[in-house]
Amino acid sequence: MMVVAKVPIDISATCQQKQLELLFLSSSTKRSISITKTFFRRRKCLITMCSTSHMPHIESLEHINSVQSRSSGLPIMVNGSTGKMGGAVLEAAVSAGLNPVPVSFGGPEDSGKIVQVGGKEIKLHGPSERESILSSVYAEYPNLIVIDYTAPAAVNENAELYAKVGVPFVMGTTGGDRERLYKTVADANIYAVISPQMGKQVVAFLAAMEIMAEQFPGAFSGYKLQVMESHQASKLDTSGTAKAVISCFQKLGVSFELDQIQQIRDPKLQMEMVGVPEEYLAGHAFHMYHLTSPDDTVSFEFQHNVCGRSIYAEGTVDAVLFLAKKVQSKADKRIYDMIDVLREGNMST
Template structure:
């Protein structure tokens, strides 16, 4: 009996990556083409990038600025009814982009962090479009986060009275506090720790990243180092949680898995419309 073909091949579909001028967008295109997905030669970006033609994944990608996006996306969606859009733009564009995708009715994976997340979810709920929305696309990091959420749910108050220090280092171009850090901190708060998001120590200076954090020089332009340090009230007990990521492949591969997952939900006409990466992990069938 012939071996069953991998899920990726069975679910080959057109994918549009918005933000292809950025490093994450480029990484997703590379991962998507390696997975055998059909890359749509159109991408949305900033006004400054309007008119550019990017050679990525063996294709010429035509980049469009904000003007006329609805007409362009609607046209692309008509030509590619199985289209999945992936968004890796900038935090300030999250809500406008989500409203565009929802208005046109195209399923999307929102990999961009930031924006008004409450408004983002309401936009998708009201439109009933299919979407994967997650502040973290790295599968293994998501698994860690899921375990934190289980601990917070099952053992509320377990760290009551403990003090928390959080340090996160990302490339200088990352404008906002890590969504993953916010999610982990929320778990610690449920576990009884008093901590405000503005207490997070953000490291964006390359010199400090090299000397204090220990980021390899070749990954200064793309990394995510997180450290969570808990200390008991009497200073006799401490716990440390840490996850260090160099490069972007972990996020790009997870994003492609999320797109494949979403395509399967659209094809099966699933009742649930909004998903996160924990849903993707629970489904299995990842590359």
């Protein structure tokens, strides 16, 4: 996750004026362009310090041993393991001491493929015979937790499969019919962690936003909101995180529709205007929310920039450990989200 520290320096009046001109253009087209340009210009006029996922992660031996003792070879099945997110989760899981079973599900094009991780081979199966395969794996590994990072179109079908077999699962895949998803799990009375956002720190930010919206409704009545979100070009849908944050702002009194979000998917714009490092064009999440008072004299800005996928992979590992604990203790509650995981504490990173 990118941490932005803004240190005031000598900013010329010209730079300030250009920012204001760009920020408060009235037409919808100019407003869309202004979000990105203003964001980019601010980066030039501020000293920015970044902490990204490619930097070395230093952990004590005692901490690593603690994580591995909690995982103790817990069997997991990562569906969607040929995808970048699934691959990142596999690596994080192996590092944490979890035990990937030698089977995984993917699309028709993945059938027969082999994924190698941590010296192990995982054979992928397509849609056919999934129920019998999963039932067999679950019988062999009764403590199994399934992790789903497949495709939005497969969310409901996959959840129905897990529910039918009775295997607990962690669903990080976005999209699908979410109401149907929750009903499927509830009707089957199985354990699951379902969250479209697995980044723990981002989830904490969302929780803070929800608390503010609940306790101070209407606090930003009349304010104008501009939203920019940049993700890898392969992400076709609108960010679920952006939707959640906007929902909070709406409760705080801001008038804003989802179609007003400025989505950036063009790599050239992402590098030149948004400031995404080239090595993270294929995997990033840069969000900016800018609020302006009705008379343009007050502004607030919320920003979170994520480079890479490690933040989501680490959160997924925590969700798996959390869910395994709930299954073992036969907890009354069956459906959880990442807020529940955060509240539990004892996280791996």
